[in-house]
Amino acid sequence: xxxxxxxxxxxxxxxxxxxxxFYHRVNTSKNPFIIDPAQFEVxxxxxxxxxxxxxxxxxxxxxxxxxxxxxxLLITFDDGYQDNYTHAYPVLKKYGLPAAIFLTTDFIDxxxxxxxxxxxxxxxxxxxxxxxxxxxxxxxxxxxTDEIAKGETRLRIYLHLNSLDYRPRMEAIxxxxxxxxxxxxxxxxxxxxxxxxxxxREMAKNRIEFGSHTRSHEILSHxxxxxxxxxxxxxxxxxxxxxxRPVCTVAYPNGQSSDYNEETKxxxxxxxxxxxxxxQSELIGDFRKLDRLAIGRIFPGVQCDDFFxxxxxxxxxxxxxxxxxxxxxxxxxKAAV
Numbered sequence: 001x002x003x004x005x006x007x008x009x010x011x012x013x014x015x016x017x018x019x020x021x022f023y024h025r026v027n028t029s030k031n032p033f034i035i036d037p038a039q040f041e042v043x044x045x046x047x048x049x050x051x052x053x054x055x056x057x058x059x060x061x062x063x064x065x066x067x068x069x070x071x072x073l074l075i076t077f078d079d080g081y082q083d084n085y086t087h088a089y090p091v092l093k094k095y096g097l098p099a100a101i102f103l104t105t106d107f108i109d110x111x112x113x114x115x116x117x118x119x120x121x122x123x124x125x126x127x128x129x130x131x132x133x134x135x136x137x138x139x140x141x142x143x144x145t146d147e148i149a150k151g152e153t154r155l156r157i158y159l160h161l162n163s164l165d166y167r168p169r170m171e172a173i174x175x176x177x178x179x180x181x182x183x184x185x186x187x188x189x190x191x192x193x194x195x196x197x198x199x200x201r202e203m204a205k206n207r208i209e210f211g212s213h214t215r216s217h218e219i220l221s222h223x224x225x226x227x228x229x230x231x232x233x234x235x236x237x238x239x240x241x242x243x244x245r246p247v248c249t250v251a252y253p254n255g256q257s258s259d260y261n262e263e264t265k266x267x268x269x270x271x272x273x274x275x276x277x278x279x280q281s282e283l284i285g286d287f288r289k290l291d292r293l294a295i296g297r298i299f300p301g302v303q304c305d306d307f308f309x310x311x312x313x314x315x316x317x318x319x320x321x322x323x324x325x326x327x328x329x330x331x332x333x334k335a336a337v
Contacts, residue, residue: 011050011071011313017283018059018072019051019312022251022297024079026087029191030147035302037087041094042304047073047312048095055098056209056249060275066287073312075099076277076297078213078251080108083191085199093206101203102213102251102277105238107194110187114217117192118173118184119157123150125182133179136161136172166218197242204243211249212236212273219254220264228264232271248274255279255297265293283317 025034035043047053051073054062059074075092077084080103092099106112128144138160143149161169177184188194200210214220214231215238223231232250239247250268252260255278268276275292282296301308309315 007309007313007315013314015070016068017285017314018062018069018074019283019314020059020074020076020277020295020297021047021300021312022255022277022279023075023077023088023300025081025083026091027083027191032148032151032302035300037091039303040088041091043300043308044075044091044095044097046304046309047075048097051312053097055207056100056211058098060249063275063287063290063292068287076251077101078255078279079104079114079217080195080200080213082193082195082199085195085203089203089206089208092208096207098207098209100209100211100249101195101200102211102249103195103200103235103239104213104215104217104253105235106216107188108197108200109238110194112216113184113188113192115161115169115173116154116158117188118177119154119161121184121192122173122177122180122182123154123157126180130180133176135176136164136168162219165222166216200242204245210239210243210247211251211277212239212247213251214253217253219259220252220267221259221261225263225267228267229271232268232273236272248272249277250275251277252279260294268293281311281317283314 023035026037026040027034028036051071052069053073053075054069056074059072062069062072075097076099077088080101084101088099104112104114107114123142123144126142126144130142130144133140133142135157140153140157143153161172164172174184204210212232212235215235216231218227218231220228220231236247236250250273252264257280260278265276273293275295277295277297279299280296281298284290284296298311300311
């Protein structure tokens with residue numbers, strides 16, 4: 001509450017900048033990285049009252065026309081979990097708002113788990129007294145006492161396995177599960193389930209647009225060019241076949257600077273994508289200077305709190321700029337004296 005005047009001021013200062021938010025999951029599971037539906041609605045209500053919320057096509061038209069818009073904002077989701085339909089979609093419809101979802105197509109086809117969900121599936125199935133595990137050649141201490149501890153444990157395992165190639169990574173997870181006498185279902189189930197294509201088609205008729213999140217969610221910078229092209233091209237074609245409309249946007253899996261590179265961008269363009277999105281925080285100013293194959297997005301957080309408001313109003317960006325400018329200003333004053 002104390003920051004409210006600063007949020008209002010930051011929104012005024014940043015009114016000619018465009019924001020893109022990225023979500024993943026909206027459900028009631030007690031996970032510190034997943035937003036609860038009630039909090040999601042509080043965030044959406046706030047956004048609807050303070051920002052000009054556009055659809056994906058409208059945003060792309062702005063870029064093409066290089067036309068600024070006051071307090072413009074785009075809502076996006078990555079992966080394509082079924083809770084996007086069951087929990088997020090009704091809220092968006094309630095407030096009459098558009099959004100975009102970037103689909104991992106093998107996941108939507110039901111033939112492919114998002115591999116990091118397998119880690120969570122195993123951890124959730126383990127008894128709390130399981131102290132250690134060898135996973136992918138490394139020994140881990142498994143702290144399963146609460147959801148935050150589970151999240152930290154899962155992150156440590158994820159970071160290790162993410163450095164492995166696909167096949168040894170999958171083998172490591174299956175070997176670990178086998179040692180624990182756990183069987184991972186062939187298809188993602190329950191809270192891990194994807195959207196169906198019927199749900200995608202229904203949402204596409206109601207202001208939800210779709211782009212690609214590749215075929216299998218592999219980190220593109222780790223792949224050989226031929227494999228990256230396969231990820232891009234197959235996903236694009238699959239979505240176009242199901243929706244009978246062209247797809248020109250992709251969101252890079254993970255989307256941090258180490259997860260894509262100049263070659264990735266070149267291959268994305270080669271495969272017919274005109275715009276690509278990252279998860280690197282960015283308030284978009286001058287569209288003329290925008291890298292259309294590396295468009296930044298903002299993580300909104302999982303509460304409608306000061307973190308959320310500071311991120312989307314631009315207060316955090318302003319504070320960061322001040323911190324970067326101050327040392328240079330001090331140096332200038334010292335030199336002048």
